Amino acid sequence: MARYEEIAQDLRVLITSGEYPPGAALPLMRDLAEQYGVSDITMRRAYGLLTGEGLIESRGRSGTFVREHPDRLRLTVRTRQMERDELGYYSGPETQGWRPLQLPDGEQTQVVTLLVPADIADTLGVAPDTRLTVRRRLIGDPDVETHRQLADSWLAPWVAEELPLLSGRTGLGGMYDRLEEWGSQPLQWREEISARMPSPEEAAALVMPSTGVPLLRTLRITYFAEAGPERVAEVQDIRMSAAVFALGYPLPRGESARWPVEPATGDYYQDPPEA
Known part of the structure; x- marks a missing residue:
């Protein structure tokens, strides 16, 4: 895994765990570059990955912020x-x-x-x-x-x-x-x-x-x-x-799944498998 991918993974965990909640500002790229000991280009590539995933967004001079992700919304x-x-x-x-x-x-x-x-x-x-x-x-x-x-x-x-x-x-x-x-x-x-x-x-x-x-x-x-x-x-x-x-959409039963069905493992409740 490339270094920028490792950094993106670190930030991804912090975002999805709620350490950086929706709307939170991320640290400046230059500060993270110094923290990780990498170049600005490496940090831009890490941020680019997260932007492409829809996790973060740039707001111009205001900085980079965590976006409200669809997985956390009631669609x-x-x-x-x-x-x-x-x-x-x-x-x-x-x-x-x-x-x-x-x-x-x-x-x-x-x-x-x-x-x-x-x-x-x-x-x-x-x-x-x-x-x-x-x-x-x-x-x-x-x-x-x-x-x-x-x-x-x-x-x-x-x-x-x-x-x-x-x-x-x-x-x-x-x-x-x-x-x-x-x-x-x-x-x-x-x-x-x-x-x-x-x-x-x-x-x-x-x-x-x-x-x-x-x-x-x-x-x-x-x-x-x-x-x-x-x-x-x-x-x-x-x-x-x-x-x-x-x-x-509803998920109908196909002809082969019409009820009643023959249990796949016999009568489970009468003869349960051994632990």
């Missing part, structure tokens, strides 16, 4: 299910009051044609260098600045061709109502959840620290019930801050 748990009210579909009861917020260009919905990301291209069955119609929105709680998400809806080519109105205002009920009206059948959804670090633009839009906090990324895949999951109509790329949100 808002987002339930992964589709709900509906008089305005249309929404994803989970926690977001019912959320509304479109203003994008940097001043619009609430930006409809543009862009190169599709490779993983979304694969899901839609198109080449990675394909340009597709995407509806881009920033949605959130008007009363809580950090409770928001970016949502980019990538339309399958056949959907954009059959429903050109989705390239403009979709009206009450939104895109999903228009799709169900057109198809005369219900939509179904599945989701894939991952995490990555945000771009500077994403961090700014989601009111996130510029370093040390990952995005939670959910790809919501939309298809018609009769057509099946292979004929995808839309993929929504949803990003939210992992410093604010966790994702929660």
